[in-house]
Amino acid sequence: DAGITQSPRHKVTETGTPVTLRCHQTENHRYMYWYRQDPGHGLRLIHYSYGVKDTDKGEVSDGYSVSRSKTEDFLLTLESATSSQTSVYFCAISTPDRPTQYFGPGTRLTVL
């Protein structure tokens, strides 16, 4: 298994509160990604990082921000959570020379 952990694994929060999800990898992979997974939709890319302090937006980035201050950690922040952000969030990693992405175990977030 790829060395990827996500924390927390489950979280329940209220509308309007800030939330930060963490992805930690031990593989020293350069690229990291945040996806969300919802019924009826495939996994959708929120943000990705191609190096420390280098990030870019995916297709569903509104309402989310990210930060990557070191290779092993990629943080996803919901500045003010909304019910539409209730979802399962997955982190993934890859390297520049191989496009295959390896996924973490996921975080289930419920916004009430």
Added chain:
Amino acid sequence: EDQVTQSPEALRLQEGESSSLNCSYTVSGLRGLFWYRQDPGKGPEFLFTLYSAGEEKEKERLKATLTKKESFLHITAPKPEDSATYLCAVQAGTGNQFYFGTGTSLTVIP
């Protein structure tokens, strides 16, 4: 606009009954097609990468094939432990983004 379509959405098989899952795509500049397995409550687990039409990959009871418009995941003599959702993704163009299908939920009945 759907770029990756998987069919069927759900499939129930008797143990030992072989079948195929389909992934069709409408992207230009395909760089790779990826198959994943996802069990309930877990992250997608990588199965195969295919890069060009005609390519085939095998792993145990699974075999993935690729044409210019679609990929098939063939399951030979499935067992109950093969029950899972199978996801297809494509990478195209110059970016690193993956485009995922919505998956096929496979149930293998003993």
